[in-house]
Amino acid sequence: MLHRQSLAAAAAGILLAAGIGATIPAGASAEQSRATTAPATALVVNARWGGHDTFDRLVIDVRGTMPPVSVKPVKELRYDGSGNKVPLAGKYFLEIKLSPAAAHNESGQSVYKGPRLVKIYLPTLKGVALTGDFEGVVTIGAAFDTKPAYKTFTLHSPERFVLDVSRPAGCPA
Numbered sequence: 001m002l003h004r005q006s007l008a009a010a011a012a013g014i015l016l017a018a019g020i021g022a023t024i025p026a027g028a029s030a031e032q033s034r035a036t037t038a039p040a041t042a043l044v045v046n047a048r049w050g051g052h053d054t055f056d057r058l059v060i061d062v063r064g065t066m067p068p069v070s071v072k073p074v075k076e077l078r079y080d081g082s083g084n085k086v087p088l089a090g091k092y093f094l095e096i097k098l099s100p101a102a103a104h105n106e107s108g109q110s111v112y113k114g115p116r117l118v119k120i121y122l123p124t125l126k127g128v129a130l131t132g133d134f135e136g137v138v139t140i141g142a143a144f145d146t147k148p149a150y151k152t153f154t155l156h157s158p159e160r161f162v163l164d165v166s167r168p169a170g171c172p173a
Helices: 002-021 030-037
Strands: 042-051 055-063 069-074 092-098 117-119 125-134 137-144 150-155 159-166
Touching (some): 055 092, 069 150
Antiparallel strands (some): 069 092, 150 159
């Protein structure tokens, strides 16, 4: 009797598993099924800046969900891929990486409307450059004459990454 119950339970398990497998449309792989539910890559569409009484601000506009962002001081800025030095004047630099993200659409056309390389005349922020859009990573560099004391945060609706750099004491507005 116990043997029949075990066989019945095994048969029910097999039928249940077969029924679940049948819910995937014919010709669709599990990879394709997951791809349709995966979120689209965030698109970096602009970088802009402004001066305030006690700080300079850099804002990076993103279309889609804000990806993780890292900010780190570097000795110099280099273009991703080529490794060539970015020609921005400054003594201190910050490298801002957004990933996963892109500055181009699926056709390879740029969606980034911000500056590629620009000199800025603010008390702390001296330049901004798009230094990379490669393999799911968008990199933006910022240049400064003094060591930047900064804080970062995100804003939503629309999505933005914000870098605020404090001005040194006695720095004119």
